[in-house]
Amino acid sequence: MESMNDGIGVDIAFLLLATLAVVTGWRVFRTDSMVRASFFLLVSFIAVGVIMILLAAEYLGVAMFFMMAVEMTVMALFMVMFMMNPAGLNPMNMVHQERIAIGAGIAGFLILGAMALLAVFPDQPVPADLEPVRSLGNEMLGDSMLIFESAGLVLLTTMIGVVVLSSHRGRYGAAAEGSMPPGLEPGGDPAGKPEEDEAGEGEHHHHHHHH
Amino acid sequence: MFSELFLPVLMVIFMLVVGGYAVAVLDRLVASALGTPQAGGIWLAPIARGAWLLIQHANATEAPDWRAWRLAPALYLALAAGGLAVVPWSASLVATDLVTSVVLWGSVEALATVVIFLHGWSANSLLALIGGYRYVALGLSYILISMFVLIGVALPAESLQFTQVVASQEGLWNVIRQPLGLPLFLIVGLGMTFWGPLNLADSTDLAGGTASEISGPPRLVWDMARAAMLVAFSGVAATAFLGGGLGPWLPGPLWMSLKMLAVLSVLLLLGRLLPRLAPERCVTLMWVVLLPLSFIDLVWAGIGALL
Amino acid sequence: MAVNWLHKLASRGSVPVFPVLGKQGDGALRHLALSPQIELVDSPRHASVLLVAGEIPADRFEPLRRVHDQLPYPFTTLWFRSEPWPHLERVARIDDLDDLPGALVTAHLELMEGCRGSTHRLLPDEPPNPWEGEGDFGQGGEGMMGGVPYGRPMAMNMADDIRDGLTLDSLTFRLGPFFFAFPPGMAAEITLQGDLVQTWQTQFAPYPQSLDDIFFNARERPVPIAEVELARARHHLHRLFHALHLAGLENVSLRTLRLAHGLSTSSTLDGLRRALSRSGFFRLTAGGGVLGPEQARMIGGSAARAAGMADDLRSEDAGYRRLGFSPVCQTAGDTHARWRQLLDEIDQSLHLARLAERDRVHTERTGSVETPRGPWSARRPADASALFDELLPGLEWGDALATVASLDVAGVADQPVGTRPSGESRAVRGGTGNDV
Amino acid sequence: MELFALLIILIVVLGAGLLVQWLPMRHQPRPRWSQRVPFLGGGTPDSHAWSRYHVRYYSMTLLLIAFEMEMMFMYPWAVVFVETGKKAMMEMGMFLAILSVGIVYAWREGVFKWQ
């Protein structure tokens, strides 16, 4: 009785969530407001996250919420920063090669869908007594230690790369500025920088990327 | 069926209403204790204010993002409900005992940032917009601190479940075992509800910030949601650091309520005693001072758990 | 009926009032801040009564109409010491400060119970630009950035960014003259990029402020120093009250106001000072706004002394010299230094007042007097709000407003505080015990 | 079952939040244009507030994304911490070291200041 209920409930929930994920995923490219686009994508991620929880991947599903909430907030910030007409007050369509894109999208869906339907995958469900989080933890501290460690280093590299690329007063600008207490020069001069520095920075970026 | 689905729903809604009211009353009590006289009955004032907001018409701006503007307060309220749902009142009485409830609370914090930003953004008005953006700077800074601190309490529990976290405090509460944890977490609480010193979203220098353009029922929901979030936060803080429903003589839920009231009082008091931080300093403070402190807390918790 | 009890309940709460300040309206504001049944709000959206306090000059009528229309339905207005516009129907005018809180409560009560209808709007129901039905999608805009979608143009990139060279859109707007964080009456045209002030042009100077008549008397005849110094301390405390409200320290700001209200030679500042430094007001809140020597000279007074200039007309007065007066100074010249300076000066004033009262010392020099706003010898301290134009660009919004609050820029009016607010000052006078 | 209860709680409360706003607002007329002007203390804006807003802390947000990813690894690690013992402790040391290097570097570069 209980499991019966659960079974139907799970199916209904899955159906609703799947629809939500696809519809919001589609709306991402069909809305004029950049903020809405980012948060539609967030909803799509959250729907997938809930499906993951339904699949007993409790940790991954919930982690998806916080990871994606942060990533999509940042996404929204940057979208608004760099896109003209960020709120879509004037409706617009900023696409190129749309036909090819639609074709590629449909082709991708058909090929992958056919694989999903036609290929035979082994039927080995998660054992009932498995604790997904614990097993993941053990894996990370056991066999996959190397992946875990290298991920840490890669992320450190990312941090440094991000700072070098995005920061105005970069390492080759005035690094000392970063360690000075906040506070402006007398007369309220902003902490902006002279022109030469900017040019030097730009060059550095190109240089860095070249390697 | 009833006990598994409807009871939790009723429980959480009851908590939202009672808790929200309790926050409003408690805040007025704190204010009058600090020397700001309150008019009329402290007990009636929140209800009278709610009635007034129901009568006042909702404001509009020239071209708001209507859906987002109306959704944001309701979503914030729903997030508070989600937080309250994972708070255990005793070993068995918990609305939803998710295996990863600690992570879920982390998600509530992250999503709260999204919702508050949306609230500031959707009004299409300058002061609200600045409030929303300012809040994101804060929201993205405190979330790491909160995660480290909560991972700290998960270590001795060997679980990401709040009921297990409570069980692990049978001998000694985390507030003593990990002395840095609770103070750091309280700062997170002020941030989440943009209360007092961390009120960057709805601050006075922005004429109310994200709330500067709203009136009437949307404002009522927004204020209620904010109070409910404080309640949810105090529930989590009491669970993670004060042993939840553990305690002699009294039944678990009562202990829990008392501890939540204690956390709430401290938060409301801090909110009225400290001036609002400048956003830039706030970010630096979070990353350069509080985050390293939360590292120390985690190491402390780790050593404590192994010994 | 259900609606009825809802309305009845709503009338039981505190009255949310949005104050619009005219000339000498700030006294009413401070009076209301201490009335428990009145809640002063920062945005008209949060108010049910619009209070017009003091006479509004004709050039600020248009902004007043705008603010008037921004209160959500239902709302009502009340005019305090100001003549209501003739085309407003059923508007109450109040002249006695003591009646004001009661009148506001009654107005709210009547509004909630339905015996008073909501005030009618003043401006026509039109968008800032006609847009409906125009443009590619009927949204009023053209192309990507053109036109006036929904009645307003879109923000554009107007000037290069002054901090990090990443030039994005800038927002230009006019703020005030009824923005509570500004000195009463001030308005500015501001351009922001992000939350950073890019340009700032003061459009309306703040109303000249009326000083206590003791400063006017002191120019003509010797007056008791105790009285001068108490008036000075009270002036400074009133400014501190506004700044603390802006910093979110509601309780301490009211405490400051109460201190100012009951100020006498036996008052001390220790409790307030302790509360402020414990709360971290000097360390945690916004800083910035450093005055250069030229700027400091221009504004004069305590702001100049906070920037390290020991100019004070009191040093030239024999009466003060007998009391051992020497000016206190700070060096940093920023917002925090100004607040420290202000506290030190209040302390000093209270100290001088105590000594002067004991020894019955009077001022000896007439013709020039150090007002709380600055030196007044040949000319009255003039308006210095133009200072903001050079001081504020480059500051973050919160820092900019904190700087505005920390500078006393308004000039001095040619009249002393007019009809003295009945409660406020007279009680204080009685307390000093050496009334003229 | 827990998940369903949670979902129902969220939906019910969300619905209640919307209902409280919608019910009283059904019969209210849309406010007049003169009321809808954004509040600027009597002043007016030149343009819509929505714009390419200069987020002054953008480098901090990028740093956070990388940080957040590390958190992703830490939760499962916390669960097995006690049973793994010393090795987990070392692991934590490494992680915190990496994060600290990241913070110190970013701080030195002025990432946490308003750009």
Place this chain on the structure above:
Amino acid sequence: MTLATLLLLAAALIGIGIYGALSQQSFVMLMMGLELILNGVMLAAVAFWAFSGAGAPEGQLLTIIVMAVMAIEMAMGFALVVAVFRGKQADMTESLTGLKH
């Protein structure tokens, strides 16, 4: 909810993602497309883990790695956008070619 339906959902998300990544002119919107593709990939990975991986932890680990890739892609992508924009005041994909010389 079976493996096939889950994979279909994943395929649909990937399909939409491909459309987005190919059609959008703006670099930031293009990244949205990539994210959506990765969303589908993560779902597929979890589905395999749940239905045919016998609960092997590698399935979960794969999802985490995809997420890490996503985070790194986003962080580096935006940092590049900032760097390019500072030079050229534009964010179109075409401008990125300027970096290749």
